[in-house]
Amino acid sequence: MLTNIVTGGAGFIGSHLCEALLNRGEEVLCIDNFFTGRKKNVQHLLDNPRFEVIRHDVINPLELEADRIYNLACPASPVHYQFDPVRTVKTNVMGALNMLGLAMRTKARILQASTSEVYGDPEVHPQVETYWGNVNCVGPRSCYDEGKRVAETLFFDYNKQNGVDIRIIRIFNTYGPNMLLNDGRVVSNFAVQALRGEPITIYGEGNQTRSFCYVSDLVRGIIAMMDCEDFNGPVNLGNPGEFTIRELAEKVIAQTGSKSEIVKRPLPENDPTRRQPDITVAKAKLGWEPTISLDEGLKPTIEYFAKLVKEGV
Ligand code: NAD
Numbered sequence: 001m002l003t004n005i006v007t008g009g010a011g012f013i014g015s016h017l018c019e020a021l022l023n024r025g026e027e028v029l030c031i032d033n034f035f036t037g038r039k040k041n042v043q044h045l046l047d048n049p050r051f052e053v054i055r056h057d058v059i060n061p062l063e064l065e066a067d068r069i070y071n072l073a074c075p076a077s078p079v080h081y082q083f084d085p086v087r088t089v090k091t092n093v094m095g096a097l098n099m100l101g102l103a104m105r106t107k108a109r110i111l112q113a114s115t116s117e118v119y120g121d122p123e124v125h126p127q128v129e130t131y132w133g134n135v136n137c138v139g140p141r142s143c144y145d146e147g148k149r150v151a152e153t154l155f156f157d158y159n160k161q162n163g164v165d166i167r168i169i170r171i172f173n174t175y176g177p178n179m180l181l182n183d184g185r186v187v188s189n190f191a192v193q194a195l196r197g198e199p200i201t202i203y204g205e206g207n208q209t210r211s212f213c214y215v216s217d218l219v220r221g222i223i224a225m226m227d228c229e230d231f232n233g234p235v236n237l238g239n240p241g242e243f244t245i246r247e248l249a250e251k252v253i254a255q256t257g258s259k260s261e262i263v264k265r266p267l268p269e270n271d272p273t274r275r276q277p278d279i280t281v282a283k284a285k286l287g288w289e290p291t292i293s294l295d296e297g298l299k300p301t302i303e304y305f306a307k308l309v310k311e312g313v
Pocket residue numbers: 007008009010011012013014031032033034035036037038056057058059071072073074075076077091095113114115116170171172173174175
């Protein structure tokens with residue numbers, strides 16, 4: 001039986017990944033410091049004897065045995081990763097180092113959850129893996145963007161220098177159930193605002209674009225990459241369907257039947273103007289592509305937030 005470590009396993013994506021791995025009959029050690037993760041996200045898995053939760057900060061070394069490591073620990077919402085930027089850098093860099101050290105000692109295969117943010121505010125559209133990016137190293141997003149870039153560098157250097165078996169995925173904006181009510185990212189903000197009848201806050205003019213992937217599609221891609229032999233990546237994982245933020249607001253209003261008005265708020269500094277994954281590599285190497293449209297994926301997401309809003313949590 002394969003033993004997996006999932007760092008950040010109590011977070012939004014991590015909790016879905018833990019569940020999917022358990023459903024494959026594998027063992028899962030969920031490592032989390034609960035900064036943006038919640039026990040509630042994995043509570044339903046606790047009865048499974050193949051599942052364990054360990055409170056640990058990946059900034060510190062960790063001695064466990066594993067066959068496979070999924071390194072997801074890192075706050076992903078700009079609101080949360082900018083709360084303590086130095087800690088975000090430490091999580092990305094020292095977390096990667098420690099997990100790579102563990103992978104080297106145990107000869108585990110290790111996958112890094114990298115991000116479309118490595119492309120920064122991209123001059124190449126859609127983004128291909130060979131594009132080096134356009135990233136500010138001293139802006140408000142740098143702790144996350146540069147932290148993730150160094151982590152990719154560390155992964156490739158541990159591979160070259162120490163023969164560690166690495167996999168790198170670059171995740172584009174993903175959404176779905178298990179996001180925090182106060183996550184701060186756009187889908188959760190709009191859904192919660194619409195459900196509460198509060199104004200929907202568009203930053204800037206709302207002409208900036210993002211491409212939104214439903215979480216179950218993403219998790220399928222993550223596991224396909226881990227299972228893939230002889231390909232380290234990096235590989236883009238995301239849904240190529242590209243929408244303006246205003247279009248997203250309109251979809252959320254339509255699906256919730258909300259009477260919320262749309263209001264404009266200042267555009268955050270260095271907010272990328274557009275983002276869309278080129279998934280040619282994922283299709284060719286993994287036979288992977290998303291199947292769930294934004295309209296389809298918003299339904300269960302809104303249902304999830306409606307329950308949270310009703311419970312007042
Ligand atoms: P999330 O914030 O919901 O989950 C992150 C998890 O990591 C949380 O459970 C948090 O408590 C934990 N964590 C943070 N710092 C830690 C530390 N030092 N030690 C141990 N645990 C720690 O975010 P998410 O959306 O689930 O993202 C998961 C991963 O995927 C992150 O690495 C993120 O950068 C990456 N990613 C996500 C997206 C997206 O759109 N959701 C896009 C690109 C990349």
